[in-house]
Amino acid sequence: xxxxxxxxxxxxxxxxxxxxxxxxxxxxxxxxxxxxxxxxxxxxxxxxxxxxxxxxxxxxxxxxxxxxxxxxxxxxxxxxxxxxxxxxxxxxxxxxxxxxxxxxxxxxxxxxxxxxxxxxxxxxxxxxxxxxxxxxxxxxxxxxxxxxxxxxxxxxxxxxxxxxxxxxxxxxxxxxxxxxxxxxxxxxxxxxxxxxxxxxxxxxxxxxxxxxxxxxxxxxxxxxxxxxxxxxxxxxxxxxxxxxxxxxxxxxxxxxxxxxxxxxxxxxxxxxxxxxxxxxxxxxxxxxxxxxxxxxxxxxxxxxxxxxxxxxxxxxxxxx
Amino acid sequence: xxxxxxxxxxxxxxxxxxxxxxxxxxxxxxxxxxxxxxxxxxxxxxxxxxxxxxxxxxxxxxxxxxxxxxxxxxxxxxxxxxxxxxxxxxxxxxxxxxxxxxxxxxxxxxxxxxxxxxxxxxxxxxxxxxxxxxxxxxxxxxxxxxxxxxxxxxxxxxxxxxxxxxxxxxxxxxxxxxxxxxxxxxxxxxxxxxxxxxxxxxxxxxxxxxxxxxxxxxxxxxxxxxxxxxxxxxxxxxxxxxxxxxxxxxxxxxxxxxxxxxxxxxxxxxxxxxxxxxxxxxxxxxxxxxxxxxxxxxxxxxxxxxxxxxxxxxxxxxxx
Numbered sequence: 001x002x003x004x005x006x007x008x009x010x011x012x013x014x015x016x017x018x019x020x021x022x023x024x025x026x027x028x029x030x031x032x033x034x035x036x037x038x039x040x041x042x043x044x045x046x047x048x049x050x051x052x053x054x055x056x057x058x059x060x061x062x063x064x065x066x067x068x069x070x071x072x073x074x075x076x077x078x079x080x081x082x083x084x085x086x087x088x089x090x091x092x093x094x095x096x097x098x099x100x101x102x103x104x105x106x107x108x109x110x111x112x113x114x115x116x117x118x119x120x121x122x123x124x125x126x127x128x129x130x131x132x133x134x135x136x137x138x139x140x141x142x143x144x145x146x147x148x149x150x151x152x153x154x155x156x157x158x159x160x161x162x163x164x165x166x167x168x169x170x171x172x173x174x175x176x177x178x179x180x181x182x183x184x185x186x187x188x189x190x191x192x193x194x195x196x197x198x199x200x201x202x203x204x205x206x207x208x209x210x211x212x213x214x215x216x217x218x219x220x221x222x223x224x225x226x227x228x229x230x231x232x233x234x235x236x237x238x239x240x241x242x243x244x245x246x247x248x249x250x251x252x253x254x255x256x257x258x259x260x261x262x263x264x265x266x267x268x269x270x271x272x273x274x275x276x277x278x279x280x281x282x283x284x285x286x287x288x289x290x291x292x293x294x295x296x297x298x299x300x301x302x303x304x305x306x307x308x309x310x311x312x313x314x315x316x317x318x319x320x
Numbered sequence: 321x322x323x324x325x326x327x328x329x330x331x332x333x334x335x336x337x338x339x340x341x342x343x344x345x346x347x348x349x350x351x352x353x354x355x356x357x358x359x360x361x362x363x364x365x366x367x368x369x370x371x372x373x374x375x376x377x378x379x380x381x382x383x384x385x386x387x388x389x390x391x392x393x394x395x396x397x398x399x400x401x402x403x404x405x406x407x408x409x410x411x412x413x414x415x416x417x418x419x420x421x422x423x424x425x426x427x428x429x430x431x432x433x434x435x436x437x438x439x440x441x442x443x444x445x446x447x448x449x450x451x452x453x454x455x456x457x458x459x460x461x462x463x464x465x466x467x468x469x470x471x472x473x474x475x476x477x478x479x480x481x482x483x484x485x486x487x488x489x490x491x492x493x494x495x496x497x498x499x500x501x502x503x504x505x506x507x508x509x510x511x512x513x514x515x516x517x518x519x520x521x522x523x524x525x526x527x528x529x530x531x532x533x534x535x536x537x538x539x540x541x542x543x544x545x546x547x548x549x550x551x552x553x554x555x556x557x558x559x560x561x562x563x564x565x566x567x568x569x570x571x572x573x574x575x576x577x578x579x580x581x582x583x584x585x586x587x588x589x590x591x592x593x594x595x596x597x598x599x600x601x602x603x604x605x606x607x608x609x610x611x612x613x614x615x616x617x618x619x620x621x622x623x624x625x626x627x628x629x630x631x632x633x634x635x636x637x638x639x640x
Binding site: 025026029030031032033034035036037042043044045046047048049051053054055077078080081083089091093122123124125126127128129130131133135137139140142144147149150151211212213228 | 345346349350351352353354355356357362363364365366367368369371373374375397398400401403409411413442443444445446447448449450451453455457459460462464467469470471531532533548
């Protein structure tokens with residue numbers, strides 16, 4: 001076993017032995033973890049890969065940021081269902097040459113976020129690998145039948161987003177052009193905040209008819225809602241909360257904002273802030289037959305054009 | 321998105337849309353999968369990485385074998401708790417240069433095993449990667465409080481293994497020395513059989529006091545039982561069911577047999593075959609204070625020596 005792997009396992013076991021919430025009957029140390037799902041609840045499971053050179057670069061992202069982002073991706077998926085995260089599982093492939101300080105930093109960033117949301121590490125796997133590879137699994141629970149799906153949007157619904165968009169992509173764009181970006185100046189890229197409290201608030205009040213987290217970019221993720229709900233959407237460029245330092249284009253197509261995109265019935269009174277996070281109405285849902293191209297953007301001059309899903313993929317593919 | 325990734329997602333979605341067992345409320349297509357755990361049951365979760373160059377080589381292992389082995393690792397962990405597998409999640413990192421035939425083969429091998437054990441694919445993630453990387457997550461269930469743990473062995477218990485040991489390591493050894501090994505001649509290496517029926521049988525009758533699957537090798541995995549149960553063990557070399565073509569050394573230290581190693585009370589009547597699989601008594605459990613070095617091997621001449629855990633790691637590290 002290469003040294004980073006052995007040290008990592010020891011580090012992780014120390015980390016998790018501190019507490020074992022009631023949900024976890026048995027964590028690390030057996031063939032499987034054993035979990036208890038509360039009566040009347042369903043289980044949520046999500047998995048997300050983070051691969052060096054694809055999702056992050058060691059020279060751009062501090063180890064703490066890589067650990068944080070890895071877990072944040074999973075927590076954000078739980079948020080997008082309106083669920084409550086309970087336990088996570090981390091599969092880590094590490095190069096033999098990796099220094100121990102990097103591993104410590106990764107675990108620190110991961111642990112800080114896990115503790116804030118009271119998510120216990122209940123298992124995982126480690127292996128040697130050519131490049132750092134982290135697969136995060138988050139298990140959560142939700143009252144049976146209450147998960148907010150992508151498929152619930154109906155014509156007439158209004159479309160909302162939390163926070164501001166494009167800041168993460170703006171930081172990445174600067175990194176690509178060779179600029180240094182200090183993590184403190186771009187927290188939404190290096191330390192994105194999973195919107196668990198907002199998702200939970202909306203689900204509890206049955207206010208969101210559909211929901212998704214913005215991981216691939218607004219144009220792609222709104223398209224997912226339209227496809228799963230078999231509806232179309234129109235959004236107003238002027239209404240989109242473009243982050244400072246970002247552009248409309250980055251707000252529309254840049255990924256990894258990890259804000260929530262949701263729809264609500266037209267008569268629903270959606271507050272301007274939920275759990276301290278700004279909420280902005282950006283458009284409405286239409287019947288698919290009225291607009292087969294799915295998403296229409298009303299630009300700053302009020303002119304309508306089709307918004308093609310571009311999203312994150314073309315950024316991602318440049319990281320190698 | 322590189323072509324293999326896009327094709328893979330399409331292929332996988334076709335694969336899973338065919339059926340959706342009652343356990344799966346929502347599979348692929350939303351932010352999380354939603355699962356229902358039966359009343360009075362606990363959830364089991366296990367994760368296992370398979371990385372090209374570490375766990376398999378493309379020139380040695382057909383794509384079907386890689387897909388089969390990937391899922392078999394997870395199913396074997398469920399077997400070792402006495403549980404019932406229900407759904408799996410597959411995170412796949414694929415090189416952009418990978419040809420479509422390989423992906424098809426992988427999915428075919430994976431799918432065949434999944435169908436045999438009625439395990440549905442309920443989610444996952446895909447990404448570009450430098451080397452093929454597969455992380456398998458298997459979710460299962462077990463009646464609350466009935467999981468067979470590693471920690472239940474008591475002094476006086478007898479030690480048993482299923483099947484025969486060392487064949488997988490023997491095949492790998494031949495591959496390392498440059499020999500060609502046809503998959504049909506070494507099924508336990510290329511297409512290992514997760515012992516789900518045996519694990520279930522033992523759990524239902526409360527016959528096993530502790531259990532683990534032999535993934536790292538007998539000397540390592542028996543050590544896990546000893547450590548978790550705070551006991552010692554002695555095994556008889558003559559009793560170990562060494563596979564044809566293997567040696568005692570490979571049976572003791574070679575990994576990836578995916579047989580079950582379990583203990584039972586001395587008065588338990590453990591059949592010579594369970595669910596069609598041979599079961600062999602190989603030794604007994606002792607108090608740790610009587611033998612602090614944990615595992616004693618009585619060799620062919622009846623001489624006792626300490627068996628150090630060596631196991632699989634030193635094989636694995638040679639694959640690069």
